[in-house]
Amino acid sequence: MPYDVSVIIPAYNDERRLPPTLEKVIAFLQTQAYSSEIIVVTDGSTDRTAQVAEAFSSKFPDLKVVSFPFNKGKGFGVKEGMKAATGKYRLFMDADSATPIEFLAPFLDEMKKGNDIVIGSRAMAESKIIAAQSFPRRELAIVFRWLQWAVLRLPYRDTQCGFKLFTGEAAELYFPQVTYDCAYFDAELLYIAYKSGAKISQLPVTWEHDNDTRLPIGFRRSVELFFKLLKIPRTHSRVTMKAIAD
Secondary structure, eight states, X not given: OOOSEEEEEEESSXXXXXXXXXXXXXXXXXXXXXXXXXXXXXXXXXXXHHHHHHHGGGTOTXXXXXXXXXXXXXXXXXXXXXXXXXXXXXXEEOTTOSSOGGGHHHHHHHHTTTOSEEEEESSSTTOEEEEOOOHHHHHHHHHHHHHHHHHHOOSOSOSOOSEEEEEHXXXXXXXXXXXXOSTTHHHHHHHHHHHTTOOEEEEEOEEEOOTTOSOOOSHHHHHHHHHHHHHHHHHTTTOOHHHHHO
């Protein structure tokens, strides 16, 4: 059955981080008047992530676990979750609940103003960072943000916050165009949507860094991200709304 809201949570070896997040998400959704579903996507987890998630179906019957045998990345997980979702609105959020599920309420309000996509931003003046990233991770992010702006020219200072809401139509239109399976899929997605003329709004969020992050840092990863950044405009040089619709 179609739902009003789908919440997609990509998870990788998250048997420890996932239960508190599901507890909070379920408690929130059960107080809402709209119908909702939760989709947990685990790809290549070697721990009990899938079993832990499935156990919550007794508390929330509209919870689905989608499992894959090999790890392909956060982008892959989100894309598969969006594909499995049926919601009129589709949110993806991180397994560590870095941005609390309660922010879904203002995001839905913003969506109803006619937006196709609403993204969380940690870089707005009203945003609140409870626990910041480590110094090297934070400095690398600042440098990369400037490089990204120079290449993509997107009007969003934070493309990587893991809290984004889409209409079902936007999810079905844009996610199939994304080629990256890694955590850098957000920038590619926003580039496609922005060039296609999508209505995108950004809202400040509260965000808390988890030191048990699954995303590594280092010289090699920085170089890989730089080349992925350069590839985005070349891959999608002819992106228009008409081209995607065709």
